[in-house]
Amino acid sequence: MTATGTWDQDTFAAAVGEAVLAPSIHNSQPWRFRRTVHGIEVRVDRDRVLPVCDPDGRAARVSCGAAATNLALALAVTGRPAACAAGPGVVRLAPDEARAATPLERRLHRQIPLRHTNRAPFVQARVDPGVLARLAEAVAAGGGWLDFAGDEATLAVLASLTRQADARLAADPRYVAELRAWSRSADLAVEGVGRSAAGAAPHPEELMPRRDFGGPDLAVTHDPTRSPAVAVFGVHGDHAADEVRAGLVLQHLLLLAADLGLSTAMYSQPIEVPAVREQLRRAVHRLFDPQLVLRFGYAPATGATNRRPVADVMEVDPALTAGRAG
Known part of the structure; x- marks a missing residue:
């Protein structure tokens, strides 16, 4: 944590690297991550909302929520978890009380780089x-x-x-x-x-x-x-x-x-x-x-979709870069 209780830049960048592995329609990645004096904001990138499939931005908002779940898990396993508050087109993550990650959080976190949408035909096997x-x-x-x-x-x-x-x-x-x-x-x-x-x-x-x-x-x-x-x-x-x-x-x-x-x-x-x-x-x-x-x-494995560089999707509040916090 920084002096003000928010996450430092290295922790922020590492967590964003996992957040962007969330799914999005056509792998459009319609999100931006902003580190602020209060925590982190995940917002819809309106320039990447698909005008035909998603004219009102519904799917983009769902994707931002999904990215925020990954972000929260990435922070939780560092022992510095977040409290999430969802708003229209944004999730705000504020530092919560420090604690060890739960076994479930650790298991779900391990799946972040492994999970991907499977676009292959499913095989003959019934799910319990x-x-x-x-x-x-x-x-x-x-x-x-x-x-x-x-x-x-x-x-x-x-x-x-x-x-x-x-x-x-x-x-x-x-x-x-x-x-x-x-x-x-x-x-x-x-x-x-x-x-x-x-x-x-x-x-x-x-x-x-x-x-x-x-x-x-x-x-x-x-x-x-x-x-x-x-x-x-x-x-x-x-x-x-x-x-x-x-x-x-x-x-x-x-x-x-x-x-x-x-x-x-x-x-x-x-x-x-x-x-x-x-x-x-x-x-x-x-x-x-x-x-x-x-x-x-159950389906044959398919490849995962790629992601844009983390630097392309994150930003920092000028108040932090000016040294007033962080």
């Missing part, structure tokens, strides 16, 4: 219901909800809505152009989804349509998994601050799933089409809009 219950309980403890498709009829509805949304988006030339702009043929790119992370090209017979980031053709023409673990995720609220809070809960969920040995795929297409999003909300009988459709299970 007890494991899925642990995921749902963790989300509920964080103030959210995770509703699994408990029967074939519900699964068919979720899959159908995801396919409808994907088809509507694919029919929009602006969407296709935006998707292509973030599909990188070179895996050395620091943003977007490279071929090693893209997985195979989606096939029309797949149960849950994946985005086409330019991967190779898929040999399998159907989804081999019986009783796939598909769920709808959301929180109790639909204001901008609730979307940031959803990101905080979501990243905890994703890290816990990785700790339990699961692969995770994320489908935001039904959230990006307002009419389909409303149908999805009604299908799961929720008061507030869903934030994401998720699939948990």
